[in-house]
Amino acid sequence: MTSALELRQVSKVYGSGPTEVHALCEVDLSVERGELVAIMGPSGSGKSTLLTIAGSLEEATNGQVLVDGVDLAGISRSERARMRRRSIGYVFQDFNLLAGLTAVENVTLPLELDGIGAKAARATGLEAMEQLDVADHADRYADELSGGERQRVAITRAVVGERRLLLADEPTGALDSVNGEAVMRLLRGATRRGVAGVVVTHEAHLASWADRVVFLRDGHAVDQTVAPPGPESLLAAR
Amino acid sequence: MDCCRTARSSCRTRPPAALGAGGSIFELLEHVLKPVSSAADALPRPHRILVLAAYTEYSTQYVDAPEPFMSVPHALLALLSDAPKHGLRLQNEFEARTGEVWPLNVGQVYTTLQRLERDGLVETDDGDSERSRKRYRITSTGERELADWLRTPPDLVPPPRDELVIKVLVALQIRGIDIHAILQVHRRHVIETMQRYTHVKAAADEADTAVALVADAELFRLEAIIRWLDAADVRLKRRPTLAPAAEPDVSLEATDPLEVSQ
Numbered sequence: 380m381t382s383a384l385e386l387r388q389v390s391k392v393y394g395s396g397p398t399e400v401h402a403l404c405e406v407d408l409s410v411e412r413g414e415l416v417a418i419m420g421p422s423g424s425g426k427s428t429l430l431t432i433a434g435s436l437e438e439a440t441n442g443q444v445l446v447d448g449v450d451l452a453g454i455s456r457s458e459r460a461r462m463r464r465r466s467i468g469y470v471f472q473d474f475n476l477l478a479g480l481t482a483v484e485n486v487t488l489p490l491e492l493d494g495i496g497a498k499a500a501r502a503t504g505l506e507a508m509e510q511l512d513v514a515d516h517a518d519r520y521a522d523e524l525s526g527g528e529r530q531r532v533a534i535t536r537a538v539v540g541e542r543r544l545l546l547a548d549e550p551t552g553a554l555d556s557v558n559g560e561a562v563m564r565l566l567r568g569a570t571r572r573g574v575a576g577v578v579v580t581h582e583a584h585l586a587s588w589a590d591r592v593v594f595l596r597d598g599h600a601v602d603q604t605v606a607p608p609g610p611e612s613l614l615a616a617r
Numbered sequence: 618m619d620c621c622r623t624a625r626s627s628c629r630t631r632p633p634a635a636l637g638a639g640g641s642i643f644e645l646l647e648h649v650l651k652p653v654s655s656a657a658d659a660l661p662r663p664h665r666i667l668v669l670a671a672y673t674e675y676s677t678q679y680v681d682a683p684e685p686f687m688s689v690p691h692a693l694l695a696l697l698s699d700a701p702k703h704g705l706r707l708q709n710e711f712e713a714r715t716g717e718v719w720p721l722n723v724g725q726v727y728t729t730l731q732r733l734e735r736d737g738l739v740e741t742d743d744g745d746s747e748r749s750r751k752r753y754r755i756t757s758t759g760e761r762e763l764a765d766w767l768r769t770p771p772d773l774v775p776p777p778r779d780e781l782v783i784k785v786l787v788a789l790q791i792r793g794i795d796i797h798a799i800l801q802v803h804r805r806h807v808i809e810t811m812q813r814y815t816h817v818k819a820a821a822d823e824a825d826t827a828v829a830l831v832a833d834a835e836l837f838r839l840e841a842i843i844r845w846l847d848a849a850d851v852r853l854k855r856r857p858t859l860a861p862a863a864e865p866d867v868s869l870e871a872t873d874p875l876e877v878s879q
Contacts, residue, residue, distance in 0.1 A: 419808075421851060556833075567819070583843040584836045587811035588819070594801065596850075602801050604809045 381448035383544050383575030384410040384433055389442035391428050391598075402428040404598040405442070412543065415567050415576040417586035420595030426579040427548055429595065433577060434467050434546045435459050447543055464493045468537025468574075470547035470566075474529045476521035482532045483508060483517040486539050493540075507539040508532075510572070511565055527558040531565060538569045545569055547578040551585055563588035689721065689729050690738075694755055694763040697739060701754035704730060714827075738762055781842065785849060796853055804846045811839050 391403040403425045410416050418426050431437040432444060435451050444451045446466060451459055476485045487504035491497060508514040513531045516524055524532065530550060537545050547566060551559035563578075563585050570576040570590075578589065586592050594602040689711075696702065696710050708726045727748050733739040738759035743751040755763070781803060788799050814832045821828040 421847060564819075564823075583808055583811055583840045584815075584833075587808060587815040587836065589812075592805075592808050592812070594804065596797070596801075602805050604805055604812065 385445040387443040417589035424595040472549040472552040697755040
């Protein structure tokens with residue numbers, strides 16, 4: 380089966396000559412539908428670069444990036460833009476909601492930009508908000524919401540419609556640990572409905588919500604977890 | 618230097634981990650407790666995994682303590698602070714209020730109540746009657762003791778011989794060893810352990826505060842180890858010339874200002 384996201388030997392080099400910086404070095408990564416993968420690593424290890432390349436916001440210097448089996452280098456700029464609008468959802472640390480719009484208008488914005496009529500977009504948006512339990516806030520303006528509520532709306536916006544890949548860069552931002560956990564529960568819930576999720580975080584207790592944790596160091600994917608599914612292994616070694 | 622040419626990437630392609638076992642925490646426990654000794658079989662079922670599982674190799678000050686998690690006398694004082702109660706009711710309330718994470722037998726309850734009575738922290742009007750008929754109430758001394766205990770910080774200073782720290786310090790003495798790879802082995806193992814605690818939390822009812830609190834305590838303790846590993850990684854990267862032992866028989870104390878005590 381085709382992976383929702385596949386990075387094959389992806390490298391990214393910024394600058395040239397003596398100022399050359401190798402942000403990513405021959406990284407392989409596959410993420411399946413229904414899977415939540417966390418990326419951890421120290422500052423400058425390439426976490427955010429990996430996410431922006433996976434989301435087609437930046438191009439790799441070498442290697443292939445496939446979203447739903449489609450090689451991003453093999454399609455036109457406008458096709459990539461359409462893929463970003465339709466298939467890929469982004470969640471940012473600072474939410475990036477538009478203050479002048481209500482919560483549901485923020486959620487439906489990518490749908491309307493993609494040419495879907497306002498009425499149909501609102502219905503789809505409300506359905507997604509109900510799934511993520513934020514429908515109560517639908518008609519409140521973004522700046523009337525708490526930090527935790529804003530991030531839930533932002534996650535809804537990232538998964539609304541036909542999105543198949545969810546990319547989140549430090550999505551818990553300045554939220555406290557319990558609200559941060561709520562965000563991770565939402566991301567996990569979204570992936571359980573068939574979306575593939577990749578979340579960059581430096582907080583281990585949040586990364587532990589992922590099915591798999593990939594470790595980056597100096598641009599290399601050096602390791603990943605192979606946690607058995609259940610908690611029984613907590614006792615198995617005794 | 619082109620770092621890609623010297624890549625030590627060991628990121629293996631594996632199938633995604635299967636989802637956590639479904640069902641209730643009770644079902645999880647049924648499965649979880651199978652490999653445990655017969656002594657554990659005698660304990661009540663619910664949520665016990667969190668107590669049993671706390672004995673990981675990364676535990677520090679809690680390991681090997683006979684009653685590591687709870688002051689039973691103070692818990693009983695707390696239960697008596699709202700009304701006088703019989704021993705059996707205290708046992709039931711204790712287990713209910715701790716999410717049944719800490720099993721307590723009725724014998725322990727009566728032994729503890731006797732000590733509390735001897736120390737003037739509880740009293741009973743029922744004289745020499747059978748213990749199950751006695752109703753206990755907290756005294757003013759008991760209330761002061763409870764208030765003081767709640768505000769007394771626990772001992773947060775572990776003995777300075779954390780096994781992981783010792784392993785890393787010893788590794789630094791070995792010529793040619795990849796210390797970052799050693800740190801990563803432990804980082805991955807700790808995160809995998811954290812994933813299992815998170816699975817327990819995710820499988821429990823979100824309203825089950827007791828499970829969440831116990832799991833959080835373990836998660837944040839383990840996260841502190843991750844932070845130490847991360848800091849060690851950065852420190853050792855900035856100090857690449859940190860010398861391994863020049864001679865094979867040089868002792869630890871002779872090579873680094875950090876003292877290692879066993």
